[in-house]
Amino acid sequence: MNLKKIFSKLFRVKEDCKEDVMKKFLIVGLGNIGETYTNTRHNIGFKIVDEVAEEHKATFETDKLGDVSTFRLKGRTFVLLKPNTYMNLSGKAVKYWMQKENIGIExxxxxxxxxxxxxxxxxxxxKGSAGGHNGLKDVQEKLNTQEYARFRFGVGGNFGKGRQVDFVLGQWTKEETSLLIERLPVSVKVITSFGTAGLANTMNTFNGK
Known part of the structure; x- marks a missing residue:
């Protein structure tokens, strides 16, 4: 094989690797570990990635700084992450897994x-500010940027002055639990659309829905 063919082959390999990296996505559900927090409003991030994993028959394994699961869909690789650092230190796990899996912030x-x-x-x-959310604050600090996509799931604001912490760390009501059965499948579609259709299309399709 002459040098021209060797360099041509190496270039194709490099481009294939670059394309593979562009098709890998890190989906991070924020929450707190432990049974005490399992069914709290603050753990909706965990609940959504659990639903995604179940839908795509993927299983979580405990690894460094979190529980991780991977599945492929339409040529894309989805890496699901539930940080075990507790909410307020979520950024450490996000940064580590971005580097480990070579996934760009986009x-x-x-x-x-x-x-x-x-x-x-x-x-x-x-992109945007953390909006008072401690998990997002830490992600922003560790990544040194506000320019990353975020999926906010509304939990409502039915709490009195000074009671926000109690509310978000509180359990879902029976009515909310019932309604979640309808909302979680929609959330799964949001995640897969982000990887297969892109953020802009996903925003147009699902925002406010």
């Missing part, structure tokens, strides 16, 4: 609860 999606949105409301943004 292919990262962070899922959080939002008390400023009515229950079940979906809102995706390409």
């Amino acid at each position: 292919n990262v999606l962070i899922i959080t609860d939002d008390v400023h949105l009515d229950f079940g409301t979906i809102r995706l943004k390409a």
